[in-house]
Each structure stands twice: as structure tokens, then as C-alpha cells.
Amino acid sequence: MKFSVINILKKEWFLACMVVAIVLAALIPQVGQSDGILHLNKVTDIGIALVFFLHGIGLSPQALKNGVSNWKLHLFVQCATFVIYPMLWVIFGQGMLSIMPHALAFGFCFLFVLPSTISSSVAMTAIGKGNIPGAIFNASLSSILGIVITPLLIQLFMGFEGVQLDIMSSVMSISKMLLLPMIIGQVLRPLLLSTFEKHKNIVNKLDKYVILLIVFNAFSDSVSEGVWHSFSFEYVAMSVLICSVVLVSIVQLMVWTTKRLGFSHADEVAAVFCGSKKTLAAGIPMAKVIFGSDPRLGMILLPIMIYHPLQIFYCAVLANRYQKKAFAI
Structure with a gap:
């Protein structure tokens, strides 16, 4: 039993550390808060830029070229990401509020x-x-489109509730934080790729370390401002339930739709996984820019923090099913 728990923690260290970061924020918010002892608001900005610089180095231009011609797949994935998902807020937003x-x-x-x-x-x-x-192309395209579309949709939806954003400022800030380092990484890819490959294990964990620092920072700020005083466990349970229902519903809708559209097995798999998943790695930095120093940032981040492990688990199960199906074809 002891070894099984240790093995689980080793395998799921990131999720465990997210919980630890939240607990630490509750216990010692003065350490993690913005402009606190660690100055995490500045440290995380540097970390985010470094992560996306490394993403730029690791992104293969050839793989992007190979995936560019399948317009049917591209249209499906981008519509799922930026039309179907946002429609959930249009339909259920007032009820959630x-x-x-x-x-x-x-x-x-x-x-x-x-x-x-x-x-x-x-x-x-x-x-x-x-x-x-196709997956590489669509996931990359989605990330680039999101730099503009995500702030626009936030303004469109949340503007009705009195939340005002400086759209151009948000887009420019997100571009500088995420897109510019990625472009620089692409430019320097020929020079740095061999070094990148040698240290890939470390590089692959760096974004998780940065996310943990951002989570610690965001929750420390919200604890310091007393945001969680009126928050109950019922809301956490409700959030888990909503995330679970949304994830399963969206995935099953995509599976059903891709079959009706006559997608091949390969395209169906790419469409389902690229169209149903939401980014934690880019989402948290985007939230930092869009919502700025809002002390409620920790609470705003809670749904994506819940959704992330759920989508990993559910999609891993689905991926194994797809693999067995592919071998049976």
C-alpha cells in the first residue's frame, strides 16, 4: 500500500504539487503574494516567457507543414474550441452567475x-x-488564435456583467508574453535544437514548475484579500461536477459528429483530442494578463485547474480505446 501511494504520487506529482501550492497559499500567503518576499509576479512573468521560448524551439515547422492541408479537420477543431465551447457560456452563463x-x-x-x-x-x-x-497544426493554430480570440470573447461575455477590459492592451500583452518568445524560439531553433533535445526531460517539466508558482501566487493574493471567506466546499464540488459533465458531453458530441462527417480514424482522434481540451499552460498566463491584479484570480482559475486533470484522465482512457480500435482495423 505504501509503495502504491508513493508510485501514484511520483506519477501524479504535478497534481499533488498543485494541491500543496494551494495549501501553502492558505497558510503563508505573505510569502507567495505579488510583491511579497519572493516577488512571484515578476518571477512568473520571466518563467512564462522562457517556457514559450522553449516551446518555439521544440515546435517542428515540417510537422506544421505536413498538417496544413486538411481543412475539414482544421475547421472542425477551431469551431469546437472557439464556437461550441463558448456557446456553453451563452446558454448557461446566467444560470451559473x-x-x-x-x-x-x-x-x-x-x-x-x-x-x-x-x-x-x-x-x-x-x-x-x-x-x-494534423494535431500539431491545430493545437498550435488554436494557441495562436487564442491570443486574440480569448480576450475578445472574455470582453464580449463578461462586458455584459460590467467587467471592462482593454482588448488591444490584453492582446499585445499576451502576444509579448506568449507569442513573441515562441517566435524567437522558432528563429533560434536551428542553433538550439540539439541542446533542447539533450535536456528535453527538464524542459518538459519547466512549464509545470512555472504553473505551480503562478498558482501559488494567485491563491496567495486571493487569500490575502479575503476572497475565500465566503467560499464553501459545495462550490468546489459543484465545479468538479460541472467540469465533468462538460468534458464528457463535449467529447461525446465530438465523437458522434466526427463519425457523422465521415472522418477517418486518424482524423477523428485528432479532432476529438484537439477540439475538446483546454490549455492550462497558456491559460494561466493569459489569466494573469486579462485579469491583472484582481484578487479573485485564484477563484477564476479554479475551473481550469479542475478541468485539466479531468481531461488528462478521461482522454487517456479514450486514447487507449482508440489505440485498441486502430489495432483491430
Whole structure:
């Protein structure tokens, strides 16, 4: 039993550390708060830039070229990400605002308008014997489109609730934080790729370390400002339930739709995984820019923090099923 727990913790260290970061924020918020002892607001900005610089180095231009021609797949994935998901807020947003704190409801709004994730979408597609070039292209395209579309949708949806954003400022800030380092990484890829490959294990964990620092910082700020005083466990349970229902419903809708559209097995796998997933790695930095120093940031981030492990688990199960199906074909 002891060894099984240790093995689980080793395997799921990131999720365990997210919990630890939240607990530490509750116990010692003065350490993690912005402009506190560690100055995490500045440290995380540097970390985010470094992570996306490394993403730029690791992104293969050839893989993007190989995936560019499948317009049917591209259209499906981008519509799923930036149309179907946001429609959930259009349909259910007012209901959410009426049953939970507005910051938590806005967190779901933010979750629904986020772009897809790159690394896990491609990884799940590979496991499921899907269209890997198509997955790389769509996940990357989604991330780039999200730099503009996510702030626009946030303003559109949350503007009705009196939340005003400087759209151009948000887009420019997100571009500088995420896109510019990625472009620089692409430019320097020929020079740095061999070094990148040698240290890939460390590089692959760096984004998780940065996310943990951002989570610690965001929750420390919200604890310091007393945001959680009126928050109950019921809201956490409600958030888990909503995230679970949304994830399963969206995935099953995509499975059903891709079959009706006559997608091949490879394209179906890529479409389902790229279209259903939401990015934590880019989402948290985006939230930092869009919501700035809002002390409710920790609560706003809660839905994506819950959604992330759920989508990893559920999509991993689905990827294994797709793999068995591919071998049976």
C-alpha cells in the first residue's frame, strides 16, 4: 500500500504539487503574494516567457507543414474550441452567475473560451494512432488564435456583467508574453535544437514548475484579500461536477459528429483530442494578463485547474480505446 501511494504520487506529482501550492497559499500567503518576499509576479512573468521560448524551439515547422492541408479537420477543431465551447457560456452563463460567486462563474467563462492545449493533445493523438501532423497544426493554430480570440470573447461575455477590459492592451500583452518568445524560439531553433533535445526531460517539466508558482501566487493574493471567506466546499464540488459533465458531453458530441462527417480514424482522434481540451499552460498566463491584479484570480482559475486533470484522465482512457480500435482495423 505504501509503495502504491508513493508510485501514484511520483506519477501524479504535478497534481499533488498543485494541491500543496494551494495549501501553502492558505497558510503563508505573505510569502507567495505579488510583491511579497519572493516577488512571484515578476518571477512568473520571466518563467512564462522562457517556457514559450522553449516551446518555439521544440515546435517542428515540417510537422506544421505536413498538417496544413486538411481543412475539414482544421475547421472542425477551431469551431469546437472557439464556437461550441463558448456557446456553453451563452446558454448557461446566467444560470451559473445566479448559483455561484461571480468570480467562479467568470472562471467557467474563461475556461470555455481558452484555446486548446498543444502537448497533451498531440500526445493523446499519438497514443490513439491519430493524425499527428494534423494535431500539431491545430493545437498550435488554436494557441495562436487564442491570443486574440480569448480576450475578445472574455470582453464580449463578461462586458455584459460590467467587467471592462482593454482588448488591444490584453492582446499585445499576451502576444509579448506568449507569442513573441515562441517566435524567437522558432528563429533560434536551428542553433538550439540539439541542446533542447539533450535536456528535453527538464524542459518538459519547466512549464509545470512555472504553473505551480503562478498558482501559488494567485491563491496567495486571493487569500490575502479575503476572497475565500465566503467560499464553501459545495462550490468546489459543484465545479468538479460541472467540469465533468462538460468534458464528457463535449467529447461525446465530438465523437458522434466526427463519425457523422465521415472522418477517418486518424482524423477523428485528432479532432476529438484537439477540439475538446483546454490549455492550462497558456491559460494561466493569459489569466494573469486579462485579469491583472484582481484578487479573485485564484477563484477564476479554479475551473481550469479542475478541468485539466479531468481531461488528462478521461482522454487517456479514450486514447487507449482508440489505440485498441486502430489495432483491430
